[in-house]
Amino acid sequence: xxxxxxxxxxxxxxxxxxxxxxxxxxxxxxxxxxxxxxxxxxxxxxxxxxxxxxxxxxxxxxxxxxxxxxxxxxxxxxxxxxxxxxxxxxxxxxxxxxxxxxxxxxxxxxxxxxxxxxxxxxxxxxxxxxxxxxxxxxxxxxxxxxxxxxxxxxxxxxxxxxxxxxxxxxxxxxxxxxxxxxxxxxxxxx
Numbered sequence: 001x002x003x004x005x006x007x008x009x010x011x012x013x014x015x016x017x018x019x020x021x022x023x024x025x026x027x028x029x030x031x032x033x034x035x036x037x038x039x040x041x042x043x044x045x046x047x048x049x050x051x052x053x054x055x056x057x058x059x060x061x062x063x064x065x066x067x068x069x070x071x072x073x074x075x076x077x078x079x080x081x082x083x084x085x086x087x088x089x090x091x092x093x094x095x096x097x098x099x100x101x102x103x104x105x106x107x108x109x110x111x112x113x114x115x116x117x118x119x120x121x122x123x124x125x126x127x128x129x130x131x132x133x134x135x136x137x138x139x140x141x142x143x144x145x146x147x148x149x150x151x152x153x154x155x156x157x158x159x160x161x162x163x164x165x166x167x168x169x170x171x172x173x174x175x176x177x178x179x180x181x182x183x184x185x186x187x188x189x190x
Contacts, residue, residue: 045080045097046133047107049073049114052090052126062086064122069093072117076106107132 009016051065066084070093073082078101085092097106107130114128121128 045078045099045101045103047095047097047103047110048131048133049093049095049110049128050090050131051093051121051128053122053124054089054126055124056089056122058086058088061089061091065091065125066093068117068120069114069128072113072120073110076110076113077101078106103132 003011049069051069053061053065056064062084066086069091070082070084073079073093073095076095078098079095080098081094081096083094083096085094095110097103111130114130118128
């Protein structure tokens, strides 16, 4: 003779209360043992190489700046992905490393390789800047305010650059967190 769950619950209510009490206790115990943080510290294995090439178009930036830098960085160990963004006047090469990679020696090697490849870049190109995206041991990009800049269709480039600099320097007040114009919404860490 088989008993279904509802019949068992009616005939043995004490068993049901004990089972649910044990489940509730285990749930509370599990919740209290969770380790969580509002803003956890982490070290992301990503670094960028930004090179300004004033007055050059995006195709010229790609061919004469982004590709030589990508080729120089291709031989680094523990690389997962290399992405390049070539825009008018600037090249951004993002290198994502494997999770278990030690970032510091790889970034040092990347700087050496970029310096060696500097002769392949146009003389008008400015010095490439290598930046680690996040390093929990030092002040880094992760410690900077988060800033989202929206570019309007009819927004002059000079004013856009000015707003970006103001946002980057923290000119927008943290108590308002929002500029009244249509350009920048800034969030500041607590």
